[in-house]
Amino acid sequence: MPRINQSIESKELNEKGEIVSKKANKVLSWGDEPAYIKLYLQDIMYFADIPKQYASVTACLLKRISYAGDEDGMCVTLVPRIKQAICNEMGWKRVSSLDNALQKLLAGKILFRVDRSMYRFNPYIFGKGDWQDISRLRLEINYDEIMGRTFKANIEYETGPDGQMYLKTGTEN
DSSP states (O other), X not given: OOEEEEEEEEEEEOTTSOEEEEEEEEEEEOOOXXXXXXXXXXXXXXXXXXXXXXXXXXXXXXXXXXXXXSTTXXXXXXXXXXXXXXXXXXXXXXXXXXXXXXXXXXXXXXXXXXXXXXXXXXXXXXXXXXXXXXXXXXXXXXXXXXXXXXXXXXOOEEEOTTSOEEEOXXXXX
């Protein structure tokens, strides 16, 4: 478990005016950072039931988020100049295209609205910064809304020449 050890030294005077040194040690723990793997934005869009074309706009937004420990951590502020820059980057002619994409990302719980023109990325999906700061942000989000989704995978197996079951890799004509 990661721990932060902090040693604090304080000096006090006794009745005779002599300096007495007193040490205090603190140990802070934020728990283990959970295991993680690399996950691609197109797959995140799939799991959130969002068309994969929104992966590129999500990448544009992710480039602009703050660190979790900063004030308004893991947020992106979309003032008109930033919105226009994102639209130019995406090749969109109208800002309304970005507004529509934001609505889709909000519905998929990829983003949460913090304030007018300010959005926070879901800290259960994304993380930028130290684990202790990300874990604080996670405490602010209701995980039940995210966890309430149901996913289904369709996997096909076939019997190989040796009689073993193998994952079916392609279709035959």
